[in-house]
Amino acid sequence: MTAARTLVSPTQLRSRTGRTVYWTVLLLTLLAFVFAFLFPFYWAVTGAMKSSEELAQVPPTLVPNEWHPETFATAWREIDLGKYLLNTVIVAGGAWAIQLAVDVPAAYALSKLRPRFGNLVLGMMLSTLMLPATALLVPTYLTVSDVPLFGVNLLNTPAAIWLPAAANAFNIFVLKRFFDQIPDELLEAATIDGAGPVRTLWTIVLPISRPILAVVSIFAVVTAWKDFIWPLLVLQDPATQTLSVLLQRIAPDMPLNLLVAGLVLTSLPMIAVYLVFQKQILAGLSAGSIKG
Amino acid sequence: MPKPMSTRFLLRSAKPSAAPEGARGRSTGRRRNRGPRRALPRTVTAYGLLSAALVCFALFSWYPIVRGVLLSFQQVNFVDAPEWVGLENFQRLFSDPLFGVAWRNTLMFTGLALLLGFAIPFLTAVLLNELRHARTFFRLVVYLPVMLPPVVTALLWRWFYDPGPGLFNEVLGTLGLPALSWLDSSDTAMLSLVLVATWANMGTTTLIYLAALQTIPGELYEAAELDGAGIWKRLRHVTIPQTRFVLLVLLLLQIVATMQVFTEPFVMTGGGPDNSTVTVLLLLYRYAFVYNDFGSASAMSLLLFVALGVFSAAYLRLTTRRES
Numbered sequence: 001m002t003a004a005r006t007l008v009s010p011t012q013l014r015s016r017t018g019r020t021v022y023w024t025v026l027l028l029t030l031l032a033f034v035f036a037f038l039f040p041f042y043w044a045v046t047g048a049m050k051s052s053e054e055l056a057q058v059p060p061t062l063v064p065n066e067w068h069p070e071t072f073a074t075a076w077r078e079i080d081l082g083k084y085l086l087n088t089v090i091v092a093g094g095a096w097a098i099q100l101a102v103d104v105p106a107a108y109a110l111s112k113l114r115p116r117f118g119n120l121v122l123g124m125m126l127s128t129l130m131l132p133a134t135a136l137l138v139p140t141y142l143t144v145s146d147v148p149l150f151g152v153n154l155l156n157t158p159a160a161i162w163l164p165a166a167a168n169a170f171n172i173f174v175l176k177r178f179f180d181q182i183p184d185e186l187l188e189a190a191t192i193d194g195a196g197p198v199r200t201l202w203t204i205v206l207p208i209s210r211p212i213l214a215v216v217s218i219f220a221v222v223t224a225w226k227d228f229i230w231p232l233l234v235l236q237d238p239a240t241q242t243l244s245v246l247l248q249r250i251a252p253d254m255p256l257n258l259l260v261a262g263l264v265l266t267s268l269p270m271i272a273v274y275l276v277f278q279k280q281i282l283a284g285l286s287a288g289s290i291k292g
Numbered sequence: 293m294p295k296p297m298s299t300r301f302l303l304r305s306a307k308p309s310a311a312p313e314g315a316r317g318r319s320t321g322r323r324r325n326r327g328p329r330r331a332l333p334r335t336v337t338a339y340g341l342l343s344a345a346l347v348c349f350a351l352f353s354w355y356p357i358v359r360g361v362l363l364s365f366q367q368v369n370f371v372d373a374p375e376w377v378g379l380e381n382f383q384r385l386f387s388d389p390l391f392g393v394a395w396r397n398t399l400m401f402t403g404l405a406l407l408l409g410f411a412i413p414f415l416t417a418v419l420l421n422e423l424r425h426a427r428t429f430f431r432l433v434v435y436l437p438v439m440l441p442p443v444v445t446a447l448l449w450r451w452f453y454d455p456g457p458g459l460f461n462e463v464l465g466t467l468g469l470p471a472l473s474w475l476d477s478s479d480t481a482m483l484s485l486v487l488v489a490t491w492a493n494m495g496t497t498t499l500i501y502l503a504a505l506q507t508i509p510g511e512l513y514e515a516a517e518l519d520g521a522g523i524w525k526r527l528r529h530v531t532i533p534q535t536r537f538v539l540l541v542l543l544l545l546q547i548v549a550t551m552q553v554f555t556e557p558f559v560m561t562g563g564g565p566d567n568s569t570v571t572v573l574l575l576l577y578r579y580a581f582v583y584n585d586f587g588s589a590s591a592m593s594l595l596l597f598v599a600l601g602v603f604s605a606a607y608l609r610l611t612t613r614r615e616s
Contacts, residue, residue: 167345282499
């Protein structure tokens, strides 16, 4: 395997001591990673399966004395996780759909149609990135509770999360940057064949843009799933809350094993997403855009 | 709600930058040749496609910006019309003893988070870049915590920190070290929060550094080696200068993100013990949603914005200029 030259020289590595040091370091790093990043998951999953008494026992046990896998089912039932999972799916799915529906046409218009004052609009959008998100917490909350012109109260509805999420300058910027790279000749050809701008967007630009759409989609869903402070503010009605908001609300009164089981069940969807889409997620990190 | 800018960022050399200038200039020229008769419907279509985004930005971003500034100087109770009170909100904040505490705690969090969250991922990335085996495993695993919802992480760690049957004191005990009081003592509570935050977010930074390290041309290391530079000198004179841009961008981002810390103190300590983990945002939350004093809360946001605006602006300038 010919790897790129890095800090340590290959000659050093090939020497006897070099090899010993390398394998020692590799082994230690592996151990450190397993302990730091996998062991907490093991601890949580097995912790959820301990009995309440065992969970409170000092010192804690590494392997449960008794296994209670039914705790997961109990937690699901008692916490009514299904309902809150559905709430979270609606919030995250809607945020994803609306972000794509709003940001893709906007980025396309700014990139390919280059309207008058387009740069001004882009600049005004990008300048919102300068504001730390929390600086807008209060005024956005008040706006959502009584949307000007429309006069509706979006509190305790998923739209309170969907619509502000669509005003995402970062998505527009990343998408525009990708669209900029699509040769104009390709779109001209479509125009000559009689396709209008919208049809061109749908039949030519979108299929080419699949990689960037995947990245934007994944990050939109993950961000919405992970978000806490905004849903905490706008979803105060317990019936509408997402998993994160629910968990912090019930944490003080929940038996620990049920709570931990709930935490594990809540993380599973995101871990599944990660395992399925790890290529896109890690590529999205290093190839251009990331949001967390 | 626009997400915290925590990790938004664009990497310099991972990808050739956008369309070459020439191509862009050419098509602008072509458009000009078509004349205003064709440009106008194009602009109309463009604004049609932009309309949804414009409405969303206007309602949920631009308008709140203006309103936030106005609110800082107003008193609102939602019964009477908002009353202009000048600097009264700011005066109220400054006379609140918790205000200074919150800023001190936040700066402490940011300082510690930079110390750990900057150094650990960088060193990890340098280390991983040298390792030729199990690369996929390292990458996969270091990013795993990033996928957990912060509330889940915070609640899990609160349990790990438990002075009784908690995982960490058990580990310390196994290693023959004395138990710590973690979240229960005002001396260690903030550090405990920084540790969670670092663990939860280091995957992102590590992988970004790793990507940056992989763009360093190997010849530079070879040349340095021929000049007799040892590993430390190569790290100091090749690795660090070559990743300077990414280091700078992540430094700015981390300052902006960590100054807005909220979830960890809210979920794990509620600001205690002894107010040692009351952060600016936690206090802001109390002003707005516990005391219903939206004016003072907005004044606090404004102060936070002023404190962070410089870093955000520098970040935005750096990244957009590099990319376009």
